[in-house]
Amino acid sequence: MQKLQELFKRKQTIEKEVNEELRFHIDMQTNEYAQMGISTETSREMAEQRFGDLDRIKKECVRIGSGASVLIQLLLSVFLLNLLVGLVLRLLVPESHVNRVGDVMMMIGGLGVLLLYIKQAGASRFRSDGGLKLDLNPGSPPVGFDESGRSPFDRVRSDD
DSSP, rough: OOOOOHHHHHHHHHHHHHHHHHHHHHHHHHHHHHTTOOHHHHHHHHEEEEEHOHHHHHHHHHHHHHHHHHHHHHHHHHHHHHHHHHHHHHHHOOOOHHHHHHHHHHHHHHHHHHHHHHHHOOOGOOOTTTTOOOOOOTOOOOOOOOSOOHHHHHHTTTTO
């Protein structure tokens, strides 16, 4: 029951984050239109029209965010269980062939956890030269930059 409550709270958090993100982008586009001399009300309408069906976009973003977090939690649980079973086999069973199975299970579990950690870090955490960007604001989600280093907002702005 508690897990269901956590999932529901997580979905609410994702909905809030999506609403804030879309509001930010619409406000930025509205400001850009207002700087061109267009009235605030017309600027807001043009910005919303440019984004298209906001309700559909919100629902899709929430669906993607919710599904990813549940899937990642499930995979993390499977990999951790694999790691623990491998450790138990390695420590408690003296036969060498079982020890090898335990070693393989621990490697799969450890690599799986590591890959999930990297997946959650996101592509924007890695620089093009192979280095890692330090996150000075750990509460903020990573932004998906494209190959040329542009953020989603930059890509929308350049579509003019």
